[in-house]
Amino acid sequence: MKIVTQVKLMPEAGQAAALRSTLRTVNEAACWVSVVAFERGVPREYELRKHTYGELKARGLGAQAAQHVIKKTCDAYTALKANLRAGSLGKPGSKRRVRVAAKPIVFRPEAAQPYDDRCLSWQYDAGTVSIWTTAGRLRNVRFACSPDALKMLREHRKGESDLIERDGVFYLIAVLDIPEPEAYEPAGFVGVDLGIVNIATTSTGYRAAGRGLNRHRKRQLALRKKLQAKGTKSAKRLLKKRSRKEARHTANVNHSISKTIVTTAERTGHGIALEDLTGIRGRVRLRKDQRTSLHSWSFQQLGQYIEYKAKRAGVPLVYVDPAYTSRQCSECGHIDRKNRVDQATFACRACGFLSHADDNASHNLARKGETVWTAGRESRVPATP
Numbered sequence: 001m002k003i004v005t006q007v008k009l010m011p012e013a014g015q016a017a018a019l020r021s022t023l024r025t026v027n028e029a030a031c032w033v034s035v036v037a038f039e040r041g042v043p044r045e046y047e048l049r050k051h052t053y054g055e056l057k058a059r060g061l062g063a064q065a066a067q068h069v070i071k072k073t074c075d076a077y078t079a080l081k082a083n084l085r086a087g088s089l090g091k092p093g094s095k096r097r098v099r100v101a102a103k104p105i106v107f108r109p110e111a112a113q114p115y116d117d118r119c120l121s122w123q124y125d126a127g128t129v130s131i132w133t134t135a136g137r138l139r140n141v142r143f144a145c146s147p148d149a150l151k152m153l154r155e156h157r158k159g160e161s162d163l164i165e166r167d168g169v170f171y172l173i174a175v176l177d178i179p180e181p182e183a184y185e186p187a188g189f190v191g192v193d194l195g196i197v198n199i200a201t202t203s204t205g206y207r208a209a210g211r212g213l214n215r216h217r218k219r220q221l222a223l224r225k226k227l228q229a230k231g232t233k234s235a236k237r238l239l240k241k242r243s244r245k246e247a248r249h250t251a252n253v254n255h256s257i258s259k260t261i262v263t264t265a266e267r268t269g270h271g272i273a274l275e276d277l278t279g280i281r282g283r284v285r286l287r288k289d290q291r292t293s294l295h296s297w298s299f300q301q302l303g304q305y306i307e308y309k310a311k312r313a314g315v316p317l318v319y320v321d322p323a324y325t326s327r328q329c330s331e332c333g334h335i336d337r338k339n340r341v342d343q344a345t346f347a348c349r350a351c352g353f354l355s356h357a358d359d360n361a362s363h364n365l366a367r368k369g370e371t372v373w374t375a376g377r378e379s380r381v382p383a384t385p
């Protein structure tokens with residue numbers, strides 16, 4: 001199982017200048033490689049290397065850095081093709097899709113640059129790294145991280161690390177290859193209903209209210225509008241300072257919720273049943289004043305956090321079809337649109353069962369999770385002699 005951990009670099013003034021210059025140089029070179037790839041119809045990596053490797057070396061890049069620049073460009077075009085194929089950039093013929101596909105990919109000056117073990121080495125005891133730059137090899141560049149992160153790096157770091165610059169601060173994003181425990185046989189499933197009013201509701205009775213997070217988002221949105229309307233230099237500085245604050249807060253909330261859900265499932269010997277909400281933003285039609293809430297809804301991030309935490313703990317996890325889970329009675333199975341009285345209330349028209357709508361949906365998801373798990377298991381029936 002592969003996860004990443006972030007390490008903050010604390011270079012001296014000269015080291016910081018060399019790292020900054022290196023990022024600018026490699027990303028400028030990546031933009032040039034992108035133009036060559038676009039003009040030649042995005043050839044495969046080996047063919048693109050024949051057209052660009054010599055020029056990259058002439059620009060002062062080392063052999064490994066040049067290879068990583070070429071590979072980074074190819075990976076960017078692969079991701080673009082996947083997004084076009086999935087319709088993430090609009091329907092065929094739409095203005096956005098045509099605009100994106102009609103020009104080469106451009107890399108930001110501070111975009112991430114991959115480093116392998118030939119370009120980057122770690123000295124865990126000393127808390128330093130040795131890293132390649134266009135100005136030569138930098139040694140004894142200090143880094144800072146938590147004791148747990150350092151332990152994980154020492155025991156499980158494997159593969160490439162990405163150097164990035166964010167708001168003038170340098171970070172290394174290291175890949176960790178952690179052994180994945182074998183999933184146990186679950187005694188049942190915890191259904192997890194995801195939403196905006198309630199971020200997550202489980203069939204065990206846990207409910208993570210979204211009131212605080214939604215209030216935080218509205219406050220940040222109002223402040224951004226106010227500063228953008230003001231338009232002064234100090235307002236722009238404050239906007240830059242506050243960038244990604246909402247995203248960091250949301251990620252922290254999702255980490256806490258996912259940890260609670262996975263810990264509960266592990267303690268009780270249950271699995272986790274999650275809704276498969278792929279493409280929901282394209283399917284749902286809302287009023288204009290509701291679209292901000294829908295597009296700020298970080299259900300995918302929460303699902304990813306639950307998934308990787310479940311894998312690390314050996315907790316079985318399945319994705320289920322959420323169709324009709326909010327309209328179906330978890331007691332008698334009757335499905336009726338009128339069962340959902342309002343956002344919070346579920347009242348079955350057949351048996352009279354009354355419950356919170358999210359609680360009812362979570363129990364339906366738990367039942368679906370058991371069905372999916374049973375259908376996916378190998379048969380335990382003895383073979384016919």
